[in-house]
Amino acid sequence: MTWFASPADASTRLHDVGYLADPATSTTSFLAGALEKPLLVEGPAGVGKTELAKAVARATGADLVRLQCYEGLDEARALYEWNYKKQLLRIQASHTQSGGDETWDQTHDDIFTEEFLLTRPLLTAIRREEPTVLLIDEVDKTDIEVEGLLLEVLSDFQVTIPELGTVSAVRRPFVVLTSNASRELSEAVKRRCLYLHLDYPDAEREREIVASQVPGLDDQVTRQLVATIARLRELELKKAPSIAESVDWARTLVALEIGDLDDTAIADTLGVILKHRSDHDRAVKELKLVRR
Structure with a gap:
């Protein structure tokens, strides 16, 4: 299966399913499919890393198999x-x-x-004959030992089961690993992957994203929203607003029929984008908002 015909094709097809990819993302997504190499996507939380894998699945008609990583994940939960x-x-x-x-x-x-075999996400993706996107989400949250479980899969796309032998992929999945960079991944894992760093988009691209997801929002309010989000991200917050939260805020403003994002409207709806009390207090102070 050819996942994408070219970087331009990747950009167009991802756009058609609601993901606005910049040139680096389109090119790397194309290469991950063309070279059949896993794609490691790194960056802060909420910049569209997980959504990229989902968008690739939607754009190509493939099924998504997801391994959500967490501290304590072991072979029984990842492989079989x-x-x-x-x-x-x-x-x-x-x-x-x-x-x-x-x-x-x-x-x-x-x-x-x-x-008697219970397959988990890695083995499930390896054994599937249909086009499959394998999402290994937040790999940096696992213990470093777990990376060893990934090496055989990422290098040879096969899994060895002592009692049954080696299971090799009939059709290689499109593999996306995401990391919030909470710890450094091993060089062995990085060596097997293409690398893409995603950061918060600039104002113009974020306006495009919000406008595409919430077409009912007035253009002027969209600009006010994006400008406010940018100011909040400059503050020392526990959790800066993500792109998804920008979109949620836009939907909130449409639902409340807010035509001007003034200080009152911001203060009344901060709970949509900031999820820590200390972040609320800092935003109110720095933006000089008046609580009602």
Whole structure:
């Protein structure tokens, strides 16, 4: 499968499904498909890293398989595990039927089969014959040991199951890894990937994004919103407003029929974009807002 015919094709098709990609994003997305290499997308939270993987799936008609990373993630949750309860029931049933004469080799061959295998996201994506986008989300949240689980998948697109052998991809998935850069990823993982850094967009691009997602918002209000978001991102906040929160704020203003984003309107709707009390207090102080 050819994921995208060219960077221009990637830009057009991503735009058609609601993702406004800059030239670097379009080019790297095209290359990830053409070279069949995983794409590592790094940047602050809320700049569209996860959404890029979803947009690629929508634009190409592929299914999305997502591995959400977190501290404590292990092989059983990322690759596969055996259905131990079902295996135990089979052992008990076989023991009863054979009167205890069945050997361990016979039992072993009976319970370590596809029937008892529980596939997790990595193995699921590897085994799929249909076009698949594999999203490994927030990989920097895992322990560094987990990266070792990814190396075989990212280099050879295969998984080794001791009891069954090696499972190789029939059709290589389009792989997107995202990272908020909370820790440095290993060079071994980076070496296997193309790299794309996403940051908050400039004012003009953010206006385009908001206008495309919320066409009912007045252009002047859109400009006021984007300017306010930019001011907030310059403050030392616990969590700066993301692009998704800019869009949510725009939808809020449309729902409230606000035609002018003045200080009162900002103060009344801050909860849409700022989710920490300390951030609220800092915004009110720095923007000189008056609480009602």
